[in-house]
Amino acid sequence: MSASTEALRAEGIVKTFGHVTALDGVSMHVARGEMLGILGDNGAGKSTLMKILTGYHRPTSGQMFVNGAPVSLGSVDHARTFGIECVYQDLALVNGLSIYHNLFLNREILRPGPFRLLDHRAMRRHAEAALADIGVNIPSVDLEVGALSGGQRQAIAVARAVASNARILLLDEPLAAMGAREAGLIIGLIERLKARGDIAIVMIAHNYAQTLEICDRVMLMQHGEVTFESRAAETSPTELLEIVRREYRAARVG
């Protein structure tokens, strides 16, 4: 893959919390229009990696590159300026707020004038357009997010990232705890985003079959390291499972 389409690269990322090494030299890359799946068990370091990519945590050592240029992300807001947006597992949505307030949380549209008042009308209009743009069907953007289903909430969370001009979209377990129909809704949404070709997507997941189905490339993480990497078409859930099983056996013997 040529450097010109490469959206995000991380080299030798190490992250320690006190005596615990959460990430031990992880490298990854993803290109525009490509979708990378990161698999691994709980505690493998997937979420820590995600939080480093979004600027939530700073790596202990290692280097990140956006569009080939080295960057050091100081905060979530800073990462945003590079088009890095994350949709978290715990759904960064506020139940008590409406859909449109959630879509614009911390990047509200303000009315002109000295009082910096919220422009509810403009946010409502943009929210409707943003949802229509990616094919998410919701009766009204005035609905409180707490009243929506899990799939709808996930879709709103993805829409929020896309609406804020995400170039690098990070999805943390987007299909977790979702029924087939709900998951179908999100998979459809992800496919439409991929088809646009201008967004690089990184997805964290547990489910091997689902991940291989929708990702172009997958990476397996175990105890803070990348232990396997492949094009999705060239591997299978069986092979991935075998690698994990081998690891368990080694651990038991050790």
Next chain:
Amino acid sequence: MAAEKTAAAGGPAQAGPRSGLFGRLHDFLLRPEASVIVVAVILVIYFQFTNVNFLTNANLETLSQFIAAPVIIACGEIMLLICREIDLSVGQVFALAPFVMERAYDIGLPVVPAIVAALLVCALIGYVIGLITIRLSVPSFITTLGMLFLITGVTLTISRGFPANTPGGKLLTNIMGNWGYAEMVWALGIVVVMHIVLRHTRWGLHTIATGGNVVAAAESGIDCDRIRMGNFILTSTLGGFAGLLEAFRIGSTDPLAGGSNIMFLGVASGVIGGTAIAGGTGTIIGGLVGGIVLGVLQDGFTLQGINAFTFDIIIGAAILLAMVANIHLARLRGAGQG
């Protein structure tokens, strides 16, 4: 009732485009303030019916003076409750502020700068509460419980336990609370400003987000600690301001003014008005109407000659009833989790 109009006009007109009288009534009843507004109207009708003196100018003035301070305090507490904090010491700041003004005046400051100095000290107290709560991770319930005793001690020390006369000329004294409705005008002004802050500024939205889902708020880049800190400072300052108004109204400072009683009236106004004690949702207009309900109950029963013991029983029952209505209306709205 003015509050009713405001609530209905600000209703979710765009949400469910219900037409007709029943549709609008339905939309109105789903608002968190709805039950308390209905209660307030019923109470006013009841007391006017049983006592013709209720809606007289003299009584309305008394009523407004009883309502104003708790409503001002409620405006701060509502913001704190929404972001899942509370300030138990605001009633003590209420008592302290006039004495700070007094001392500042004594050492040679003109009255207005002395008032400003008092408010700055109150803001500083809010800042200290915020520091202890946020930086040292002490729950605000505990932090402010400690401050409650601490500030009482400070007030008694600097006042030596004696009241003093408030300084200032007639005009200033009138503006600051001595004119019959001055306190209520201030309270209404603060309600309007705080309603706008809560509903129409980033600060209000971020306060709701901080209380509703602190992880989500932080992940979207909101500085939740800053929001909390700001609301602690706001609450203490409003508490001190209410205390100053009260002192100017009476014409003297009282080391035993306010206290936990006025703090609880403020919190109760907010909660009765529809602010969730668990955070994430609240309404300033509801806090105003909640304060009116408590004031009307107190004043109405006083006119009827019901004694203070009975009054406490009624207030307690009113709070419980309001909470039951509050929770069940919220369930009806389907705004609960999941």
